[in-house]
Structures are given as structure tokens and as C-alpha cells.
Amino acid sequence: xxxxxxxxxxxxxxxxxxxxxxxxxxxxxxxxxxxxxxxxxxxxxxxxxxxxxxxxxxxxxxxxxxxxxxxxxxxxxxxxxxxxxxxxxxxxxxxxxxxxxxxxxxxxxxxxxxxxxxxxxxxxxxxxxxxxxxxxxxxxxxxxxxxxxxxxxxxxxxxxxxxxxxxxxxxxxxxxxxxxxxxxxxxxxxxxxxxxxxxxxxxxxxxxxxxxxxxxxxxxxxxxxxxxxxxxxxxxxxxxxxxxxxxxxxxx
Amino acid sequence: xxxxxxxxxxxxxxxxxxxxxxxxxxxxxxxxxxxxxxxxxxxxxxxxxxxxxxxxxxxxxxxxxxxxxxxxxxxxxxxxxxxxxxxxxxxxxxxxxxxxxxxxxxxxxxxxxxxxxxxxxxxxxxxxxxxxxxxxxxxxxxxxxxxxxxxxxxxxxxxxxxxxxxxxxxxxxxxxxxxxxxxxxxxxxxxxxxxxxxxxxxxxxxxxxxxxxxxxxxxxx
Amino acid sequence: xxxxxxxxxxxxxxxxxxxxxxxxxxxxxxxxxxxxxxxxxxxxxxxxxxxxxxxxxxxxxxxxxxxxxxxx
Numbered sequence: 001x002x003x004x005x006x007x008x009x010x011x012x013x014x015x016x017x018x019x020x021x022x023x024x025x026x027x028x029x030x031x032x033x034x035x036x037x038x039x040x041x042x043x044x045x046x047x048x049x050x051x052x053x054x055x056x057x058x059x060x061x062x063x064x065x066x067x068x069x070x071x072x073x074x075x076x077x078x079x080x081x082x083x084x085x086x087x088x089x090x091x092x093x094x095x096x097x098x099x100x101x102x103x104x105x106x107x108x109x110x111x112x113x114x115x116x117x118x119x120x121x122x123x124x125x126x127x128x129x130x131x132x133x134x135x136x137x138x139x140x141x142x143x144x145x146x147x148x149x150x151x152x153x154x155x156x157x158x159x160x161x162x163x164x165x166x167x168x169x170x171x172x173x174x175x176x177x178x179x180x181x182x183x184x185x186x187x188x189x190x191x192x193x194x195x196x197x198x199x200x201x202x203x204x205x206x207x208x209x210x211x212x213x214x215x216x217x218x219x220x221x222x223x224x225x226x227x228x229x230x231x232x233x234x235x236x237x238x239x240x241x242x243x244x245x246x247x248x249x250x251x252x
Numbered sequence: 253x254x255x256x257x258x259x260x261x262x263x264x265x266x267x268x269x270x271x272x273x274x275x276x277x278x279x280x281x282x283x284x285x286x287x288x289x290x291x292x293x294x295x296x297x298x299x300x301x302x303x304x305x306x307x308x309x310x311x312x313x314x315x316x317x318x319x320x321x322x323x324x325x326x327x328x329x330x331x332x333x334x335x336x337x338x339x340x341x342x343x344x345x346x347x348x349x350x351x352x353x354x355x356x357x358x359x360x361x362x363x364x365x366x367x368x369x370x371x372x373x374x375x376x377x378x379x380x381x382x383x384x385x386x387x388x389x390x391x392x393x394x395x396x397x398x399x400x401x402x403x404x405x406x407x408x409x410x411x412x413x414x415x416x417x418x419x420x421x422x423x424x425x426x427x428x429x430x431x432x433x434x435x436x437x438x439x440x441x442x443x444x445x446x447x448x449x450x451x452x453x454x455x456x457x458x459x460x461x462x463x464x465x466x467x468x469x470x471x472x473x
Numbered sequence: 474x475x476x477x478x479x480x481x482x483x484x485x486x487x488x489x490x491x492x493x494x495x496x497x498x499x500x501x502x503x504x505x506x507x508x509x510x511x512x513x514x515x516x517x518x519x520x521x522x523x524x525x526x527x528x529x530x531x532x533x534x535x536x537x538x539x540x541x542x543x544x545x
Contacts, residue, residue: 037497041483041493041497042476042477042483043476044476045476046476046487051486051487051488051489052486052487052488052489052490052493053486053487053489053492053493055486055493056492056493056496056497059496059497059500060496063500082466098507099507102503102504102507105503106499106500106503106504109496109499109500109503110496110499110500113492113495113496113499114492114496116492117489117492134420134423137416137419137420138420140416141413141416141417141420144413144416144417145403145404145413145417148404148407148409148413149406149407154406154470154471154473157470158403158404158467158470158471161399161403161463161466161467161470162400162403162417164463165396165399165421165463166420166421168459169420169421169424172424172452173420173423173424176423176424176427176428177423177424177427179427180427180431215504219507219508219511222511222512222514222515223511223514225515226511226514226515226517226518229518229519229522230518230521233521233522233525234525238522239522239526241519241522242519242522242523242526245519246523
């Protein structure tokens with residue numbers, strides 16, 4: 001079953017895969033982000049309680065979901081690296097980390113800007129805001145640890161341990177903080193059977209969720225590609241790559 | 253003498269020869285706690301209100317100061333490589349090092365906590381809850397800390413990085429520990445919080461040996 | 474159908490304009506910065522690869538020259 005996956009452990013193949021997938025992800029990201037955002041801002045009805053401020057939901061919820069999803073993806077990449085000794089898995093891990101950190105920052109910032117009119121304060125020590133803040137620290141820890149090593153293979157292994165330790169802790173942190181204090185409204189789209197949100201409000205949210213997911217995918221692919229080249233500078237295939245890109249630049 | 257007993261004896265001897273390194277985090281702990289009454293005012297009610305949190309935050313911060321000592325010297329002297337080459341189980345030896353670190357850096361802290369409880373005007377039930385949370389929580393700090401120290405021991409500038417890696421992981425512990433003490437202050441049962449801390453400790457005890465072993469091996473290359 | 478009668482109403486967002494536009498603005502600026510950084514990273518990495526290859530060629534050329542000299 002895993003046989004088809006193995007060739008992609010080789011950096012060159014992984015690079016080609018990134019190259020093939022990137023345009024698709026980028027197109028989906030741009031198209032859905034435009035449709036979802038415009039729909040959400042212009043066409044979706046206003047919330048009967050929160051008025052137009054609820055439109056922040058169209059970036060807040062997708063970025064919050066993706067901030068956690070990206071963390072899990074990062075930890076899975078780290079675990080794959082540890083178990084099967086793939087260097088490309090560590091590269092994937094460190095390619096995802098900054099993207100996830102940016103998603104976390106967006107979720108925090110939009111949460112604050114939504115909280116100000118709704119709760120009357122930019123920041124409240126609400127359970128989800130707090131766990132999101134801690135998630136940002138976890139991302140920063142992984143990135144800082146990776147940056148601290150000169151030997152990048154060792155860096156990948158070390159940061160991988162922290163990513164896995166972090167993913168074990170994320171649910172504990174989340175539930176402990178939730179138990180500690182809760183003020184945040186319940187999850188909006190976790191109950192798919194009977195959503196607590198009107199369909200005409202839900203559609204743009206789902207489209208934007210797809211857009212954010214494709215955005216995270218596209219940027220991670222781009223960063224993974226850079227990371228691969230960076231680490232494989234002395235390989236012949238990189239030399240061919242550079243020669244090709246030079247030829248293309250001269251043609252233009 | 254078995255290699256484990258020999259290692260434990262060596263660790264203890266070394267720790268008591270470097271008394272300043274033993275005492276400094278403890279002094280730091282007391283100093284941080286004395287700063288709070290000066291900062292927020294001497295009102296006994298306020299001190300009692302913030303006391304549990306202050307003691308636990310100070311304990312976590314002072315533990316970060318001494319945490320590097322866990323593997324740093326042995327790594328620099330090549331002693332960890334010797335351990336890795338020995339016949340005895342590396343995981344077992346590392347766990348013994350963590351145990352001895354806990355004995356020399358946290359047990360004194362638990363012992364002087366009655367004094368600090370007096371300074372912060374904690375009541376007697378709060379004091380017992382504080383003791384229970386410290387007794388169960390500090391081994392957890394040592395075990396999780398050992399993972400991060402194992403990873404950063406080869407780096408020259410590990411200090412701040414260690415804090416960045418560890419503080420987020422200690423948040424659940426801080427929440428449940430302070431909540432137990434607050435329940436005790438209100439004469440409520442605090443068994444559930446203690447049980448959760450114990451559960452966290454047991455889970456960490458089961459999983460961290462592998463992580464510590466792997467982390468040290470990454471640093472040893 | 475549109476939910477707003479005029480453009481100024483759209484900008485006002487029922488009185489929440491500042492917060493809504495601040496959120497959307499910061500979000501897309503941050504995302505754009507990430508895109509720019511990743512693009513810039515690609516250029517930087519290719520540049521580095523190019524320098525590395527040129528350096529290797531220079532070393533090779535120098536070695537060949539040295540070898541010729543020692544023969545002569």
C-alpha cells in the first residue's frame with residue numbers, strides 16, 4: 001500500500017511533485033478565497049444578533065481550523081520523518097510551520113477584532129483565545145529550535161520531537177484551558193448534522209475554508225520546494241534546474 | 253554495585269559538591285515570591301488570592317534556571333557518550349539522572365514551601381493542597397524538561413530557547429495546580445484536580461523515557 | 474442579491490466597519506507577505522544554487538590550470 005508513496009521520499013521526486021501540484025493548489029486558493037470573501041462580505045445576510053460584525057467569521061473560523069490542522073500535519077510529517085527516516089519529511093515539517101504560525105496569528109488577530117465590539121475588549125482570557133495563543137508559542141518553539149541548529153538534519157530531528165510532544169499536549173492544553181474559563185461561543189460548523197448557522201451564511205464559510213486550506217497547501221508546497229533546493233545544493237539535478245531556469249530567464 | 257546505583261551515587265555526590273548551583277534556583281524562587289507583596293501591596297486578602305499562582309509560577313521559572321544542569325556538564329565532558337556506550341539500558345540511566353535532578357532541585361523547594369505559604373498568608377488547607385500539587389507536579393516538570401534539555405544541550409545559546417519550548421507545555425499543570433489550591437481555600441474538595449495532575453504525571457512517566465532517550469541521541473548524533 | 478443598498482453602507486458594515494475591515498485587511502496583508510516571502514525565498518535559493526555551481530566550476534578550472542602548469 002505504501003509502495004507508491006516511497007519514491008517521493010527522494011528529494012528530487014518530491015520537488016517534481018511540488019512543482020506539479022502547486023498550480024492546482026494556487027488556483028483553487030485564489031478562486032475560492034475571492035468567491036468566499038465576496039459572497040461573505042456582500043451577499044450573505046447579516047446576523048440578527050451580531051449585525052455585520054459576524055462577517056469576520058469568514059476568515060476567523062477557517063484560519064482557526066487551519067491553524068490546528070496545519071499543526072497536526074506538521075506533527076505527522078515529523079513522525080513520518082522519525083519512523084521512516086525520511087529527510088524530506090523533516091523538510092515538509094519545517095515548510096508547514098511558518099504557514100501554520102501565520103494562520104494562528106490571523107485567527108488570534110481576527111478573534112481580537114471581533115471580540116472588541118462583541119465582548120467590549122480586544123483581548124479576554126477566554127479558553128479558545130488562550131489555547132490559540134499557546135498554539136502560536138508551540139509553533140514558534142518548533143521554528144526557533146530548528147533555526148538554532150547548524151546541521152539541518154539534526155535540526156529536523158530535534159524540532160520533530162518538539163512537534164510531536166506538542167501535538168500530544170495540544171488536546172490537554174485545550175481542555176485544561178476550556179475547563180479553566182469559557183466565554184467563547186460554541187463551535188459554528190462542528191455539528192454538520194444540524195448546523196447552528198443558516199445555509200446562506202454557511203456556504204461562503206465552507207468555500208473560504210477550502211480557500212484557506214488550498215492556500216496553506218500552496219504555500220507549504222512552495223516553501224518545501226525552496227527547502228529541498230536549499231538542502232540539495234550540491235546535487236546534479238539542482239544544477240540542471242538552475243541551468244533550465246537561467247535559460248528561461250534569457251528567453252524572456 | 254550495579255551501574256544504576258553507581259550512577260545515582262555519582263549524581264548525588266556531584267550535586268552536593270556544587271552547592272551554589274543547588275542553592276541559587278532556590279534563592280531565586282524565594283526572591284521572586286518576595287517581590288510580589290512589594291509589587292501588589294501587602295494586603296493579606298490579595299496575597300491569599302494570588303498566592304497559589306505566584307508560588308507555582310515562581311516554581312516553574314526557578315526550575316527553568318536549574319534545568320540546563322540536568323545534562324549540560326555531562327554532555328560537555330563526554331560522559332553522556334560513555335553512558336550510551338555502556339551495557340546498561342540508556343533509557344534507565346537517563347531516567348535515573350532525571351530522578352536525581354528532581355531529588356536535588358525540587359525536593360528542597362517542596363520543603364521550604366511552608367515558609368512561603370506563611371509569607372503569602374495561605375490557610376492551612378491551602379498549604380496541604382500546595383504540598384500535594386508540588387509533590388505530584390514537580391516530577392512532571394523534571395520529565396518534560398528533560399526532553400527539551402536533551403534537545404538543546406548541544407546548543408550554545410539554549411537558555412531562552414528552553415523557556416520558549418517548555419513554558420507552553422507547563423500550562424495545564426499550572427491551571428490544575430492553582431485550581432486545586434483555590435478549591436482548598438474555599439473549603440471545597442480538590443481531589444479531582446489532584447487526580448488529573450496524577451494522571452498527567454503517570455502518562456508522562458510512561459511516554460517521556462522514549463522521548464528523552466531519542467532527544468539525547470539526537471544531540472549526541 | 475446584495476445585502477447593502479449603497480457603497481457607503483457596505484463600507485460602514487452596520488457600524489462595525491472598522492473591525493470588519495481591520496480584520497480582512499490585516500488577514501490579506503499577512504497572507505500576501507507570506508506569499509512574497511516564499512517567492513523571494515525561491516529566488517534566493519536559486520541564486521545560491523547558481524553561485525555554488527559557479528564556484529565549483531571555478532575550482533575545477535583552477536585545478537585544471539594548476540595541473541597543466543605542473544606538467545609544463
